[in-house]
């Protein structure tokens with residue numbers, strides 16, 4: 001698991017049962033729309049009172065202090081003064097500015113970025129040089145260089161051609177083993193293999209099965225073309241992600257047709273996700289559904305009702321899709337966002353189930 005999925009998981013478990021306005025979530029492009037924060041802060045503050053307002057003011061102070069620290073331009077920040085909590089993530093793309101005050105951190109934009117910008121490992125190699133990159137959210141997190149003094153040059157006087165070739169082969173094999181060992185330690189779920197000529201294919205052939213299986217593509221490229229390679233592989237991974245998301249909808253359709261391991265529509269999917277049955281949750285990209293949550297008895301429904309039909313307590317308005325997403329994260333379900341029309345027609349949300 002990479003850092004972002006750990007963060008999303010951690011955020012999905014945070015929840016203040018006593019107050020519905022404890023956590024502030026801020027998605028912000030610092031360069032854009034500087035007035036936005038001031039305006040939202042003022043509006044939210046005026047709607048809160050007592051302890052909640054005090055917590056809001058304190059939390060905003062902490063957030064603004066943090067923003068002044070020059071930590072980056074495009075950020076997601078999650079904070080609560082009451083819970084002594086502040087964490088953030090750098091975002092790879094500009095997103096809509098938003099500030100949300102709620103009983104839990106608002107994770108949907110972050111989960112969507114996580115889905116669209118999958119992390120992967122890139123390895124560039126020839127017979128005597130290798131560089132391994134860990135790419136996360138569209139940029140290089142970590143890199144590792146390996147090289148070996150392989151007899152690339154001419155054989156020494158007196159050595160036969162056959163002996164020279166044998167020694168050279170052995171040396172390359174030893175170098176590849178060393179690279180494999182390094183790769184083993186840091187490899188992500190997806191590996192892109194790159195380099196000039198045959199070396200990468202020889203390397204692929206000698207990899208152990210569980211690593212070889214993760215190779216999604218081999219790119220033919222000069223050893224010096226790092227920049228171009230990064231661009232190309234990020235594009236490749238994003239195309240694969242689109243195909244994966246199409247495949248997920250296809251699989252959902254097939255399961256529904258045979259009345260198999262599927263749930264679809266709001267009520268059905270919510271039940272499944274609450275029971276921990278969901279293997280893969282599929283959400284329509286920009287769809288939000290207004291609903292209400294009773295903090296007292298945890299009743300969650302679409303629609304708008306002031307008092308809980310179950311226990312009579314005052315409810316809070318929520319985006320029920322966000323609530324479904326949080327349940328799914330807590331039970332380690334995979335999440336796919338899609339704009340496929342079929343998910344729209346099936347009720348905007350659906351799931352492949354682990355069991356029924």
Ligand SMILES: [Zn+2]
Nearest residue numbers: 294297308311
């Ligand atoms: Zn209730």
